[in-house]
Amino acid sequence: MARTQGSHSDITGPRIRKAALGLFARHGYAAVSMRQIAGEVGVQAGALYNYTPDKQSLLFRLMRDHMQDLLAAYDDLDRPDDPQHALRQFVGFHIRFHLQRSDEVFIAYMELRNLTPENFTEIEALRRRYEDSLESILQSGGQAGQFSVTDTKIxxxxxxxxxNGVITWYRSGGRLSLDEVEQIYWDMVRKAVTT
Amino acid sequence: MARTQGSHSDITGPRIRKAALGLFARHGYAAVSMRQIAGEVGVQAGALYNYTPDKQSLLFRLMRDHMQDLLAAYDDLDRPDDPQHALRQFVGFHIRFHLQRSDEVFIAYMELRNLTPENFTEIEALRRRYEDSLESILQSGGQAGQFSVTDTKIxxxxxxxxxNGVITWYRSGGRLSLDEVEQIYWDMVRKAVTT
DNA sequence: CTTCTATCTGAACGCCTGTTCAGATACGGT
DNA sequence: ACCGTATCTGAACAGGCGTTCAGATAGAAG
Structure with missing residues (x-):
């Protein structure tokens, strides 16, 4: 068989997802047409269907890949034993990871309602896993007497x-550096959960 | 002239806006058609154009009315002099007002990107006015030495x-009462900004 | 150099979109 | 009871939608 490697498939696939990512983030899933995505890639609309069964799957894959990357990146960290240090790490990780991928983050919680029920359930489970890792930090900090939160879930x-508010206003090269932003948010989070 | 009062206009106008509000909140502006809105009201699509020049204006009016209501309701309160009390009042007001109007709130910051530039500017100015009233509380609390925030804007x-996170999970009749939710959030906000 | 097939084009499908408008309708004022 | 008009219908418009598919194309394998 021909064109099994070095074929356009390795190039076009990612380019389609990148174009869709940007357009969905800027205009919203429902407002973006397959022809717009194809136009940005430089192919006809029909060609997209070599890479996705339909528009819905394109959105779903973007969201699932993002959530899986997020979980994998966080799981890769060496988790400190001390809850306070773990929380510090979480805050820094969350801010930096999300600022690097603002399009993905934007989509991941603006377009939930455009997922089919099954797809929604799957994304929601991934999100829950991420939230649970923060909740367990708050819980162990509470048991250790370092944190004082009436309700860990809330x-x-x-x-x-x-x-998440950070990504709505932060622009790199702005008034504050990433380190400063991280420090400011860490101050507020620490005080909010500390006894 | 006939039908100046008691005409359908007084009934149909609000019903259209109410239907649009619910549909936009549930499915998103771009995903909702004028025929769907008309269907919910019980008229044909053409009839909507007696009440709005176009779809965009329908969205804009919903957002502008909401922001104006928000500002008017907050301005109506007797503002306490003490910054701590003022902040307490703001937290309670914000939570309660926004929970009562979750559809409006949802639209007001999910559909910003679907506004024309001029409409966006106008809504953004209203939002800024609301944020400014919180910022001025934090500023005077900082000057009085009661609050300690490195950056009042942030x-x-x-x-x-x-x-705002409250409206994504709170359901009335759930585990926590409104008073409890308000208390929990007030605890966190107070601690986060206090020295 | 030919063969094979992964990849892409371009046209077509049926359906939906926002918006307009001539004409039907029904109600308040007289 | 009739008039006048605010309101609504129903059809039409031009264009866009997601998706399909027969056929053209191009690049690696033999």
């Missing part, structure tokens, strides 16, 4: 919501 | 992002 959601 | 955005 505290988890509150911390993540606060951190 | 603290403002962080607090609002955290509070």
């Amino acid at each position: 505290a988890t959601l509150a911390v993540i919501a606060m951190l | 603290a403002t955005l962080a607090v609002i992002a955290m509070l």
Whole structure:
């Protein structure tokens, strides 16, 4: 067989996903057409269907890949035993990872409603796994007497919501450096959960 | 002239906006058609154009009305002089107001990108006015030595992002009462900004 | 150099979109 | 009871949608 390697497939596939990522993030899934995506890649719309069975799967794959990357990157870290250090690490990791992938993050929680129920369930499970890793930090910190949170579930959601706010306003090269932003948010998170 | 009062106009207009509100919140602006909105109201699509010049204006009016209601409701409160009390009031007000209008809130920051540039600018200005009222609380609390925030602008955005998280998970009749939720969030906000 | 097939084109499919408008309708004012 | 008009219908418009597929194309394998 011909063209098994070095074929366009290795190039076109990623380019399609990259184009879709940018367009979905900027205009929203429903507002972007397959022809727009194809146009950005430089092919006809029909060619997209060599790489995705349909538009929905294209969105789903972007979201699933992102969540899996997020979980894998966090799991790769050496988790400190001390809850306070673990929380510090989480805050830094979350801010930096999400700022590097603002398009993915934007999509991952703006386009949930455009997933089919099955796809939604799968993405939601991945998100839950990530939230659980923060919640377990807060729990062990609570048992160790270092943290004081009335409700770890809510505290988890509150911390993540606060951190996610960063990506709506942070622009690299702006008033504050990444280190400063990280420090400011860490101060607030630490104080919010500490006794 | 006839039908100046008691006409259908007084009924159909609000019904259209209510239907659009629910549909936009559930499926997103781009994914909802004028025929769907009309169907929910019980009229033909053409009839909508007696009440809005186009689809874009329908979205814009929903967002502008919401922001104006928000600002008016907050301005109506007797503002406490003490920054700590003012912050307490803000947290309670924000949580309760936003939980009562989850559809509006959802739209107000999910559909910003579907506004024309002029409409976006106008909504953004209203949002800024609301954020400014929180920031001024944090500033006066900082000057009074009650609060300790390295950057009031970021603290403002962080607090609002955290509070907005409530509407993504809170369901009335759930595990926690509104008073409990308010108390938990107030605890976290207070600790986060306090010296 | 030919063969084979992965890849892409270009046209077509049926359906839906936002919007317009002439004409039907129904209600308040007289 | 009739008029006048605010309101709504129903059809039409031009264009875009996601998706399919027969056929053209091009690049590696033999």
